[in-house]
Amino acid sequence: MITINTFCDDTILNKTQEYEMEKTAASFYTSSEIASLFGFDEQTVRRQLKRGVYPGAFKVGREWRIPRAAVDQLRQQHPAA
Secondary structure (H helix, E strand, C coil): CHHHHHHHHHHHHHHHHHHHHHHHHHCEECHHHHHHHHCCCHHHHHHHHHHCCCCCCEEECCEEEEEHHHHHHHHHHCCCC
């Protein structure tokens, strides 16, 4: 019985962790997604990231993560002409 409960608890925990990871991933853009979204070259986006154009952006390994909230805020401040 304990083994079954432990297995069930682990399964629930793993599903919860998967959901949290999906939810977290959905909260961020990658640099390539930003480039596609705005029609920029990826190198331009990386330069912007290094200059701090996207508040709250951070690197995970070699990949940038840009908060969707920061992008939404920039879009409101600088609407397309």
